[in-house]
Amino acid sequence: MAEQNSALGFDMDNIPEVLPVLPLHEIVLFPKMALPLVVMHAQSIQLIDDVMSKDRMIGFISSKQPTNDNYFSPSDLYEIGTSAFIAKMAKSYDDKVQLLVQGLKRFKVKEFVETKPFLKAHMVQLEDLFTNKEDKQIRALVSNLLEQFDKIIKLSPMLPQEISSILRTITEPGTLADMVISIVNVSLAEKQKVLEILDVKDRLTLVTRLINDQLEILEIGSKIQTQVKEDMDNKQKEFYLRQQLQIIKNELGEKDESNVEIEEYREKIKALQLPEEAQKEADRELKRFSKMHPSSSEYTVSSTYLDWITSMPWKKFTEDMLDIHKAREILDEDHYGLAKAKKRIVEYLAVRKLNPESKGVILCFVGPPGTGKTSLGRSIARAIQRKFVRISLGGIRDEAEIRGHRRTYVGALPGRIIQGIRRAESNNPVFVLDEIDKIGTDFRGDPSAALLEVLDPEQNNTFVDHYLDVPYDLSKVMFITTANVLHTVPHALLDRMEIIELSGYTLEEKLMISKRYLIKRQLKEHGLKAKQLQFSTSTIKYLIESYTREAGLRQLDREIASICRAAACQIAENKTNRIVLKPALIHSFLGPFKYTIEVSSRISTPGVVMGLSWTPSGGDLLFIEATAMKGKKGLTLTGQLGDVMKESATTALSFIRTNAASLKINDNFFEEFDIHIHVPAGAIPKDGPSAGVTMLCALTSLLTGRLIKKDIAMTGEITLRGQVLPVGGIKEKILAAHRAKIKTVILPKGNEKDMEDIPKQVKDEIKFCYVEKMMELIKHALEKKSTQV
Numbered sequence: 022m023a024e025q026n027s028a029l030g031f032d033m034d035n036i037p038e039v040l041p042v043l044p045l046h047e048i049v050l051f052p053k054m055a056l057p058l059v060v061m062h063a064q065s066i067q068l069i070d071d072v073m074s075k076d077r078m079i080g081f082i083s084s085k086q087p088t089n090d091n092y093f094s095p096s097d098l099y100e101i102g103t104s105a106f107i108a109k110m111a112k113s114y115d116d117k118v119q120l121l122v123q124g125l126k127r128f129k130v131k132e133f134v135e136t137k138p139f140l141k142a143h144m145v146q147l148e149d150l151f152t153n154k155e156d157k158q159i160r161a162l163v164s165n166l167l168e169q170f171d172k173i174i175k176l177s178p179m180l181p182q183e184i185s186s187i188l189r190t191i192t193e194p195g196t197l198a199d200m201v202i203s204i205v206n207v208s209l210a211e212k213q214k215v216l217e218i219l220d221v222k223d224r225l226t227l228v229t230r231l232i233n234d235q236l237e238i239l240e241i242g243s244k245i246q247t248q249v250k251e252d253m254d255n256k257q258k259e260f261y262l263r264q265q266l267q268i269i270k271n272e273l274g275e276k277d278e279s280n281v282e283i284e285e286y287r288e289k290i291k292a293l294q295l296p297e298e299a300q301k302e303a304d305r306e307l308k309r310f311s312k313m314h315p316s317s318s319e320y321t322v323s324s325t326y327l328d329w330i331t332s333m334p335w336k337k338f339t340e341d342m343l344d345i346h347k348a349r350e351i352l353d354e355d356h357y358g359l360a361k362a363k364k365r366i367v368e369y370l371a372v373r374k375l376n377p378e379s380k381g382v383i384l385c386f387v388g389p390p391g392t393g394k395t396s397l398g399r400s401i402a403r404a405i406q407r408k409f410v411r412i413s414l415g416g417i418r419d420e421a422e423i424r425g426h427r428r429t430y431v432g433a434l435p436g437r438i439i440q441g442i443r444r445a446e447s448n449n450p451v452f453v454l455d456e457i458d459k460i461g462t463d464f465r466g467d468p469s470a471a472l473l474e475v476l477d478p479e480q481n482n483t484f485v486d487h488y489l490d491v492p493y494d495l496s497k498v499m500f501i502t503t504a505n506v507l508h509t510v511p512h513a514l515l516d517r518m519e520i521i522e523l524s525g526y527t528l529e530e531k532l533m534i535s536k537r538y539l540i541k542r543q544l545k546e547h548g549l550k551a552k553q554l555q556f557s558t559s560t561i562k563y564l565i566e567s568y569t570r571e572a573g574l575r576q577l578d579r580e581i582a583s584i585c586r587a588a589a590c591q592i593a594e595n596k597t598n599r600i601v602l603k604p605a606l607i608h609s610f611l612g613p614f615k616y617t618i619e620v621s622s623r624i625s626t627p628g629v630v631m632g633l634s635w636t637p638s639g640g641d642l643l644f645i646e647a648t649a650m651k652g653k654k655g656l657t658l659t660g661q662l663g664d665v666m667k668e669s670a671t672t673a674l675s676f677i678r679t680n681a682a683s684l685k686i687n688d689n690f691f692e693e694f695d696i697h698i699h700v701p702a703g704a705i706p707k708d709g710p711s712a713g714v715t716m717l718c719a720l721t722s723l724l725t726g727r728l729i730k731k732d733i734a735m736t737g738e739i740t741l742r743g744q745v746l747p748v749g750g751i752k753e754k755i756l757a758a759h760r761a762k763i764k765t766v767i768l769p770k771g772n773e774k775d776m777e778d779i780p781k782q783v784k785d786e787i788k789f790c791y792v793e794k795m796m797e798l799i800k801h802a803l804e805k806k807s808t809q810v
Contacts (some may be wrong), residue, residue: 036146037078038145039143040080040104041071041080041139041140041141042080042082042098042141043060043065043068043139043140044097044098044140045081047084047087049209049216050122051199051202051216052103052124052126053124053125053196054124054203055123055124056121057121058119058121059117059120060118060120061116064139065139077106078104079104079106079107079122080104080105081103081105081122082099082102082130083102083209084098085097085098094136095130100129100130101128101129101213101217102216103127104144105124106123108121108122126146126147126148128144128145128146130143130144131143131145147219148219149195149219150221151220156222159225162194162222162229165229166198166229166232167185167188167189170201170232172236176239180204184204188200188201194221195221195225197225198221198225199215201228202231207231207235214227215228259316286307289331293331293336294335294336295335296492299330302330302490306330310327326428329435329488329489330489333442333489334443334445335448335493338448338497339406339407339447339450341405341449342405343370347404348405349363352366352367352400352401355396355397355399355400355403356396357530357534358534359393359397361521361778362397362521370404383500383517383518384500384519385457385502385521386521387503387505387523388522388524388572389524389571389572389636389753390571390572390573391572391574391576391578392523392573393523393573395455395503397523398453398501401451402450407449408445409450409451410445410451410453411455412441413456414455414456414468415455415459415460417460417468418460418468419465420466420470421436422436422437422468424485424486424487425439425488426488427487427490433488434488435487435488435489438452438475438484438486439486439488442498451499451501452499452500452501453503454500454503456503458505458506469510469511470511472514473513476500477517481498502518505637507520524756525571525572526574526756527782528562528759529782532562534574535556540581543585547585547589549592553592553599553600555600555601559604560603560604564577564581564607565577566616568580568607568611568616569616570616571639572638572639572753572756572757580611583610583611626728627723627727627728628648628719628720628723629647630645630719630729630735630802631643631644631645631715631729631733631735631763632734633735633736633754633755633758634707634711634712635750635753639753640750640753640754640756640757640758642757642758643707643715644701645699645716646701647697647720647722648696649690649697649724650697651693651695653692654691654692654695655695655696656671656674656696656697656698657695657696658697658699659700659703660701660702660703660707663708666700666712670716670720672716672739673713674696674720676717676739676741676743677724679741680743680796684725685725690724696720698719710738711750713738714735714736714739714795714798715736716739717739718735718798721803727803728804732762732764732765733767733802734758734761734765734766735766735798735802736769737769737792739795744793745792745795745797745798746769747769747770747771747772751768752775752778756783758787759783759787763787764788765787766790767789767791767801768789768790770791770792772791
């Protein structure tokens, strides 16, 4: 069915192939757009008369270059134009013709058939190319285009608001793009480029880009205009108010506030008795400040600097309480256990008592999360009656966080060290630098390098913050750092600190801490009294063993808090007024138990051995499983093992093959079977040499058919020559074995010296076997009798 505009009387499907062409100056006519024109040249008026005497059909093509000459050659015009229908024509008395034309369709010129008296061209009508106007991308482009055009309307007072409503009535995406580009202020070349695009999606994309450019220009212009107006208004208002304020002050006989502020700074600086360099810098800055007008941008910068330099505790400090017995009582009151850390603090106090001029100590508490590292720092401050400051270094990547920003930057401030000293209002606080092992590095500098000066007692008495720009004495500060691991701390920084390891807690220690601290604190926080919720010893033990598996106490603290919340809910609803918590009731408060000791069930077959591992969260059990299948001497290792752990497995297998005869293993076994070693918890990466003895026992158990003895765990590194070498993390591993109720632990002979740090109760409950040779290890770990048939 032919497309026809009955109101104007033309058929859009029957446009003649040959049409007279009227060139357009600096304007583009788009299909379905109405355009008023004024024709003045005689040649063009002749063309209009010829068209009006026929079917009123005409072609419009824009000229490439503006010209005053009325004659256009075909080379002056673009190839693509718009066919149109002359809707109205009127001649005026001054030989001008006024037209209203209606665009019909795009066309492309095949050839010009006439050039005089006016241009005529043979042309091909062009259609829009698009698959479906319901296409999601086209709909999104249309929606975005309308939204952006609405913003242009709001920023353009010359455009009527009704245009936005008219655009929303257009259903054809291509026509919408044409309509929008015909309205906005873009160049002739850009409009012609839109006219030449037949693909509707591409046309919408180009128009959207042009609209966005135009919108950005309008927004910048509007912003500039608003800012200029506001600046002018504010300056006029400020000048007027200042003049009035000055007149009022003169009448009242009051002094200028800026002069009062200068005098206040001068008195503060004089009273502080600053060090020589700080005094010079303060006087110089005060002199600059006195010459500034309060409205100056530098006035606030200078005033802030003087505030900082006059508020620092240059000579203000707190007297240490050097009563060693009292300090012991406070440390024991706040923390259970941690004997090594407490001993070091008492030693520090003893030295301070004998030599008050001794330099500040720098300690580093290292241990799993929840072992009391940060709270111990707070307890130390209470014991020696010093102020306490804590900052977290986790995730810091900017050196300026430590040293501060130079005053040339807008919003510059001192680093976090100087900020902490100011908050403490004392030059000798206990300063805890938390999570020192989690400092990062990027293009802004290396914060750990900045800490080298802070944590060096030989250098930190002249620490220079970039903001203050004068030396500040940090030698009286007691710095304490905390970390979960040490391998991420730079060696130069580690060398400046005294390392104190805080290993995990035993079951009995957790039981005592729960009774003394955790339960009391949670009862208080939840508004409960001790008689309203009572924990028995057996309940706490069950809670620790079945609902937590950690070196520290955080999970246990959370579980106790969950029980208190549930109890508070029952008491608040008057369901009960007293709860005596027993192990059987734990399930109703916390749900099913989360952990169970599954040692016996997992090592009941040959090839399964229990090892001990170290993690940043403390020690843990590590099961290693081995199996064999028909194959050709292959060795498969799974469980996300690191290179060192893979090498341990290879070393163990090589040793077994070398000593196959003494172990009573058939030589043909290695020729006919593949071996697969797997370490469960495959989602967790594992590495390190300490699983070597466990790999050896797993393979030996598998190949000989001898079971691993019950309730036995082990750790140690192996060599090809049959040696068992010492490893690290012994205390954490033994505590993990104790938590799992392991009865026997096999250790390298070289680790026997590490047993001094093991709690006596743990040593009483676990039997320790120390081995130097791998054959000796196999003798201790494996049953004598084979289960193979």
